[in-house]
Amino acid sequence: MDRLDELLDESRPRVGRVAALEAVTAAIGKRRARRGVIIAGIVTLSLTGATAAAATTGPLGDLIDYYLNGESNDHAWEMDITGTDGTQHCIGGIVVMPFTSKPGYTEASYLAIKRFVQNHDWSDLQPNPSLLNEGQLGTAEQLAVTADRTMIVIAQEAGYSVDSITTRGTAQCSPK
Amino acid sequence: MLPEVALRANQSDILAYLVRRVDNREDAADIFGDAYLTAWRKRRQMPDDPEGARRWLFVIARNTLLNHYSSSRRRRAFTAALRDELRTMDADDPTEQNLEVREAIASLAPEQAELVRLIHWEGFGVADAGAILGLRASTARSRYAAARVMLHKMLEVSVE
Numbered sequence: 001m002d003r004l005d006e007l008l009d010e011s012r013p014r015v016g017r018v019a020a021l022e023a024v025t026a027a028i029g030k031r032r033a034r035r036g037v038i039i040a041g042i043v044t045l046s047l048t049g050a051t052a053a054a055a056t057t058g059p060l061g062d063l064i065d066y067y068l069n070g071e072s073n074d075h076a077w078e079m080d081i082t083g084t085d086g087t088q089h090c091i092g093g094i095v096v097m098p099f100t101s102k103p104g105y106t107e108a109s110y111l112a113i114k115r116f117v118q119n120h121d122w123s124d125l126q127p128n129p130s131l132l133n134e135g136q137l138g139t140a141e142q143l144a145v146t147a148d149r150t151m152i153v154i155a156q157e158a159g160y161s162v163d164s165i166t167t168r169g170t171a172q173c174s175p176k
Numbered sequence: 177m178l179p180e181v182a183l184r185a186n187q188s189d190i191l192a193y194l195v196r197r198v199d200n201r202e203d204a205a206d207i208f209g210d211a212y213l214t215a216w217r218k219r220r221q222m223p224d225d226p227e228g229a230r231r232w233l234f235v236i237a238r239n240t241l242l243n244h245y246s247s248s249r250r251r252r253a254f255t256a257a258l259r260d261e262l263r264t265m266d267a268d269d270p271t272e273q274n275l276e277v278r279e280a281i282a283s284l285a286p287e288q289a290e291l292v293r294l295i296h297w298e299g300f301g302v303a304d305a306g307a308i309l310g311l312r313a314s315t316a317r318s319r320y321a322a323a324r325v326m327l328h329k330m331l332e333v334s335v336e
Contacts, residue, residue: 004328008296011277013268015192020257024205025187027254028212 179219
């Protein structure tokens with residue numbers, strides 16, 4: 001090793017031991033499967049419903065994985081679902097997709113709902129405490145209920161009302 | 177190697193890698209959280225061997241870091257404690273010589289500079305450092321050699 005190697009090695013900024021690091025890694029290793037909400041077009045919402053228990057292996061889970069691959073993009077946003085104990089138990093994906101063949105679709109409507117999702121602060125989203133208390137977290141059905149409610153909130157705040165939600169997790173919506 | 181084991185084995189090195197490359201140390205907490213979330217989601221793609229897993233994690237950390245510069249990052253509840261600790265952590269106290277060397281590295285072309293940092297700060301071999309940057313081994317070797325020539329010139333007084 002010559003002097004240059006020594007200088008370069010010694011220039012390394014020192015980072016001390018960080019006690020809180022272990023907890024972050026541990027929390028990530030215990031994360032639940034992702035649940036997701038898809039806003040398809042402007043009048044139909046789809047989500048991982050109670051019947052889509054294995055969301056991460058189904059087409060919807062695959063689609064969300066595809067969009068939420070850890071990189072920012074123009075179609076997908078993440079939301080944390082944080083339990084009442086302050087820990088993050090699962091992550092939800094919101095994917096907004098244009099649905100050009102849908103009757104009534106306009107690009108302006110699509111962009112409007114996309115902007116709404118993009119600009120909304122999802123950090124306050126929490127599961128219903130009565131459904132997701134510590135110790136009874138994250139069954140598919142419980143999380144699906146959270147996803148249902150999330151979807152309804154998205155629809156309502158974006159200017160739509162939810163007419164019905166099928167057991168397969170597709171909601172029919174109409175403008176308010 | 178199990179993904180959980182690889183994540184835990186490399187957590188300190190990944191965090192240090194990030195802390196060394198962001199202006200505000202606490203930002204490293206959220207970038208770390210995002211990088212590890214991505215790694216966890218993609219864990220089935222993680223190489224089985226420890227070295228491959230380590231290199232793979234650094235690629236994810238680097239991509240997440242690059243993404244950090246082009247987007248506003250969300251704060252995550254589960255990284256709050258880590259953020260707080262990084263904020264109050266004792267600052268690195270470099271010598272004048274260390275600062276001079278860091279400045280010399282920073283004056284290289286960005287990819288060359290990062291190659292030098294990965295080799296001398298994170299301890300990767302030239303080929304592995306190149307792989308993290310998406311470079312072929314031969315390209316990494318020639319760029320690293322060129323970087324050393326320039327650093328020798330820039331740090332001539334200190335080196336002699």
